[in-house]
Amino acid sequence: MKKNFAHILVIALIITFISCEEKQNGFEISAYLDGFTENSKVIVSDISSQKVLDSTKIIDGKFFANGFLDNAPSSISVIILSDEGKERNYSSIFMGNENVSISGDKATFDKGIEVKGSKYHGLKADYDKRVNPLYDERDKKLMQMFALRNDGKWNDSLQSAYWSETGLITKIDNETSKITEKFISENINSDFALSQLVTNKNDFSKEFIQNQLDNLEPRFKESRYVNVLETYLKNKPLESGASFYDFKAEDQNGQSVDFASFFNNNKDFTLLEFYSPHCSWCKKALPEIKELEKAEKEKLQIITYNVDKNKEDWLKTTKLNGITWTTLWNENGRYSDAYTKYRVAGTPTYYLFDKQGNVVEKWTGYDEKLIADIKNSIK
Template sequence: MRKTLLSKTFFTAAVLALAVIFSSFQPEGKYTITGHFSELPDGTVMEMIPAGTHKDEKPVGTAIVKSGQFTFTGSVDGPRYFFVKIADGGYSGFSLMVENAAISVTGKAAPGKGGKGLTFSDIQVKGSQSHAAYEEKSSLRSRLNVLYEAYHERGKAVTDELTAARNAKDTVLQKKIMTSDAWKQFEKEEHEFFQTVGNAIDSLVIANKDTWWGPFLLLNNFSYLTPEQKPLFEQFSKEAKESYYGQAVYANLYPKSYIGQKAPSLAFADVNKQPVSFASIAKGKKYVVVDFWASWCAPCRKAVPALKAFYTENSKDVEIISVSIDKKDTDWTKADKEENFPWHSYLDRQGLANAYQVKAIPAMFLLDAKGIVVAENVTLDQIREKIK
């Protein structure tokens, strides 16, 4: 009897062990990402977008929420950084370092400020070793944020005074505040803070110069790269330079020039998403200015009056195409109506910003009537000089 009982116990344990093994089996070379957010309504569409490359990337997958859960499956050639977000939900989402493994993500999704969108918090990731490493390497941000909050708290009184003076459009008071000892102290501390930030990021990148982490951290800690970061790139190992993120850094720091060549893209689409012929836009003109902007870009919108004045003076020979990089049609159409452009205006539906390697806006390119690039990333004054 005892032998039989032991046999049954052993058999039951073995079956349970096998069940656990098979239930957690992950196909080699594949990832499965399971999100658990009880606050997400059924039917919510989630999308997974490549991030960290300084490109306007498109989703590589979508998933539908059911009973607070959603699942993405696929494969990656190596650890890749993604942003998982609610489709058409603005920036409601969270970052995730993905590798080929069974990955579980839990957290909270609460209404954002003013009840707009959702804010994801308390994100916990299991199953991704690269995500754990990412969190450790990203801890620098939280340490720097403590310093940021500290010097802003010390300068709160004088910055509040200056903000009030600006809102009141009191230029005399603004000048007085900006020559005060309190403001000079705040500027001194701000300068020292950004020096600390620069040195800390450089040190972090160089500490990881022999692997893909080096170029990834360079991209992840800068909104856009400038020639100032070239010395950092040159210190990367061959492996790091040739990695996925190494190539992305190279493309940012050493962009291909199209001057004297056909524009990288002339794929414009109207409000109905129908293609618009560049030849029809340029007909009868000598030059075409392609102007990248967005509804949320204050410098872009501030430059509109000068651009309109330029167009009035030169519309006989020059056409303008404004290309918005807004994520939502509604944001673009609202701003487009407000600005009332007297020229062609389209939303970037064809990856134009990526093709033109736009890193920051406003950004303008001058083409001739055949679509040949005459000048890249130029100011309005430089365009004036070119068309003379």
């Protein structure tokens, strides 16, 4: 009996070691490319967070990059800047923390690259073949539209011809949605199809989403994708006047807090900011948010929710940016309940609440009018 127990214990320790090793190992990309100039800069980034994972240069038609994906598998971008940054080529890979090789040439790089060694990218390549012709056609229509605008020929009739329910671009978008829906239905038991369903959930009916959940195999029933989709189906978008959604998160002092607790003070308003430390628009907004917090701190409190999974990045940038107000983080990042319930489509996103926790206003993105709009809403 003791021998059997010892044998089981050894096996358990081996399995634990292997699984921990898999979690700690990152990805490696070996690239073999034609047509790019020597020393062209390569930037590899996480598409959802915009975090730069590695940067390097092309030497003798090759480059090597590595890093770690916090939410593997996920989509990463490979951007190549040549001719001193005047030329830009872009492609993307859906991959995990695995070793892959890519090949291609400059002329077709933006249309897709050959990826070997990934157990995830194959479905993305299939999907790209289906939708890329539509993307190309859409780009052509947009170029036509911009040319008409530049020539001063744009008018209401052309606006309707391009963007109405039966417009040229609308038709392309509708066809793309149909292809995406069909692709997801055919491949729902895969990480890539589920990631597309999560990303495009606002484009699909709740009935379609529920049908996909019903068709999932057991191995995906407890996945991060399912948690997001079920939370999305159960919670309505917050309208003006609606009460806040509560959630739990960790603050920069290591304390677990409920969002509801921030309404138990004498502040008239609460601004909840969804933020990513790698988002360029978040960085642009930060100095103005600091000024707003300083100028209106008698009646306004700001709570910043970091949407990315990497805790070290959150704590480091909070300190480097000199943020003095409360910042929050959840280990599930963009798959957290808060991110889903508040319908965050991108960063920054802002919700303004009154003293009772009711929605006053919502802003998506940043522009030069943002701070003025917030100030006007808290008069």
